[in-house]
Amino acid sequence: MKKEPQTTKEKRQMKQTESSTSNENIMHFNLTDIIFDWDGLLHRLMGDEDIAKEIIDDFLKQIPVNLFAVKKALNEKDFLLVQREAHVIKGASGNVGALALQEIAEQIEIAGEAKDLVKAGSFVAELDTQLEILKNKLAQSKD
Amino acid sequence: MKRLRILAVDDDPFTLKMLGKKLVKEGYDIETASDGVEAIKLISQKFYDIIITDLVMPGGADGIDVLEAAKTKNKQTEVILLTAHASVENAVEAMRKGAFDYLQKPVNFYELIFRMEKIRDYKKMFKNTQDLREAMDVTEQNAAQTIQLLEMNVAELNNVLSEIRRVIINQRFDPNKCVARVLDIVSS
Numbered sequence: 001m002k003k004e005p006q007t008t009k010e011k012r013q014m015k016q017t018e019s020s021t022s023n024e025n026i027m028h029f030n031l032t033d034i035i036f037d038w039d040g041l042l043h044r045l046m047g048d049e050d051i052a053k054e055i056i057d058d059f060l061k062q063i064p065v066n067l068f069a070v071k072k073a074l075n076e077k078d079f080l081l082v083q084r085e086a087h088v089i090k091g092a093s094g095n096v097g098a099l100a101l102q103e104i105a106e107q108i109e110i111a112g113e114a115k116d117l118v119k120a121g122s123f124v125a126e127l128d129t130q131l132e133i134l135k136n137k138l139a140q141s142k143d
Numbered sequence: 144m145k146r147l148r149i150l151a152v153d154d155d156p157f158t159l160k161m162l163g164k165k166l167v168k169e170g171y172d173i174e175t176a177s178d179g180v181e182a183i184k185l186i187s188q189k190f191y192d193i194i195i196t197d198l199v200m201p202g203g204a205d206g207i208d209v210l211e212a213a214k215t216k217n218k219q220t221e222v223i224l225l226t227a228h229a230s231v232e233n234a235v236e237a238m239r240k241g242a243f244d245y246l247q248k249p250v251n252f253y254e255l256i257f258r259m260e261k262i263r264d265y266k267k268m269f270k271n272t273q274d275l276r277e278a279m280d281v282t283e284q285n286a287a288q289t290i291q292l293l294e295m296n297v298a299e300l301n302n303v304l305s306e307i308r309r310v311i312i313n314q315r316f317d318p319n320k321c322v323a324r325v326l327d328i329v330s331s
Contacts, residue, residue, distance in 0.1 A: 044251045051164045055157050062156065084201075088155075091227070095158045095249045 035134050037097035038141075059096050060135055063089060067127060070108065074120055082112035082120060089127070100130045147263060148189075149173040152182040152196035152209055153225065158250060162195060165252050171259070179204025183212040191220055193262055195255070198226045198233055198245075207237055214241045219269075221262045225250060303328060 041052050066089045073081035090105035092098075104127045111120035149171045151162040159175050166173045174191075176182040180203045182196065194213050198206035206224050213220045224245040226234045234245035244258050310324045 041249075044249060044253075045161065045165060046252050046256075048165060048168070051161060051168075054164070055161055058160065059157055091155050092157050094227075095155050095161075097249065 034099045035130065035137055037099050041097040055096055056138060059092065059098065060138065063092065063098075063101070063131060066092075067124070067131065070124055070127075074117070074124060077117065079112045079115045079120075083109050086112055098134060101127060101134065104130060146170065146172045147192040147259070147266075149259075150176060150182060150185060150191040150194045150196075152176045152179065152194065152200070152206070154178055154197060154200045154202075158197070158225070158248065161250065161252075169252075169256060178202045179206070179209050182209045186212050186216050186220075190217055192266065193221050193223065193243075193259060195223045195225065197248075198224050198230050198237065207233075207240065210237055210240055210242055219266075221265075223255070223258055223262075 038052075041055075042049065045051050066085050070082055070085045070089070073079075073085060086105045086108035090102055090109060093102035093105055104123055108120055108123045108127065111123055149166060151159060151166070151173060152175070153159045153162065154177060156177070159177060163173055163175045174185065176185055179196075179200050182194070183204055185191075186194070186209070191213070194209065196206045196209045200206065204212075206226075210222045210224070213222055218241075221243040222237075222241070224234050224237050224242050225248050226245055227248050231245075231247070234242075237245065243262055246254055246258070306328050307325050310328065311321060
């Protein structure tokens, strides 16, 4: 949680290069240390913790709704809707600093565009897991 | 200078909420719209000093449409565009269409507020220039009126003089009558 944004960004960039060069290893990258860029969010908000916390609360309430929509669309093989909903999650995650979710949502969007049901499905499962990890992390840091 | 009226437009609810909350805290008078269509409706109803809008939005209207609607309604509205990394080229295009500046998402409020202060300064300068121009116009108008008045006076005096000249020529053999007649003309 308490990471230097600079380091986080660098690590993230390294991962992006990795994922773009080796598509097969896409599921294996380690996301644990970039789950949420709290320092970055706080800095962008000029240190306003109240707003940051409120936004995170909203985010944790909203994302499960979008995730449910992705799952439903995937069940119905509506790849266009999968893409659209994943795009919404990607954007929202990027804007609040949920970097892990942002990356996975992007992968779902790409898999949706390729109409790759298997890949999309596994990334959706990954998103589920990461969302739970994020919830727990943020709940812990509140104490 | 009175508070700047701001309209923030973004389909991402979290960005929109951050904009709304943070800018109110910073003392701006802010309204929000969650898509381009809603924004354009608001723009048609009232004046905003600054519009902060996302460039890429789903639905009938994107950031460029919002920019065009704003500039058509009132050229004094300044527009700041928010873009994802991928759409910087579009943002440059938007600058050509009259946007004041653009910012990359996620929004950094230090950068945003810095740009809004630049707009405020620019507007102040613009207003000063306008005030000076108005003052100059008034001065010019006053001068023109004075000159017109003077010209009318000169014309009137010329009339009086030619009248006097006529009297003197007609009654040159009776100086008393002549003086009485001239006094008549001058006092009328």
